[in-house]
Amino acid sequence: MSTLHTVNKSPFDRPSLQTCLRLAGKDHAVLLFEDGVYGALQGSTVADTVKKALDTVSIYVLGADLKARGLSEDKLIDGIKIVDYKGFVELTVENDKVNAWL
Template sequence: MPTLHVLSHSPFGDDRLDSCLRLLGSNDALLLCGDAVYALRDGSDTQRVLQTAGLAQRLFALDEDLQARAISSELAKAVDYPAFVALSLHYDKVNSWL
């Protein structure tokens, strides 16, 4: 069952991102929002992990949060709130990593 995983916590405070990546199925997607977008910061270890995770076309980031933190990334597709809703409807399940 394809799942959209939603992370909102900084990847530098705990291991939610690592746990999520271990559980991601081949049809699952990952949406970074809030402080989780810091994972896309250029040159960071988390950016390198995401680059090697094989998430092409399945890694998204909330555009508002990217802009608020002055982060740009070609690794993740930036989405607005309507696209976030569309993503949540596209996948069978949504798992928020609280």
């Protein structure tokens, strides 16, 4: 069953993103929101892990949370897509369940 994984923690605070990527299945979707958006940044110590994960999962980031934190699209790792809340809802519909990595 396809799953939407949500990650709302900075990867520099706790390993929610790392654990999510370790346990996510092939072709699953991952949405980074709240402080989870920091996991989408280029050049960080987790960027390589995230880039590698893009081979097997789709990664999205919530635009509203990016904007609130002063992060622009050009700071993101290539291949990560920005969605709005409408897109967040659509992701939960397209996948069979939602797994929140708090």
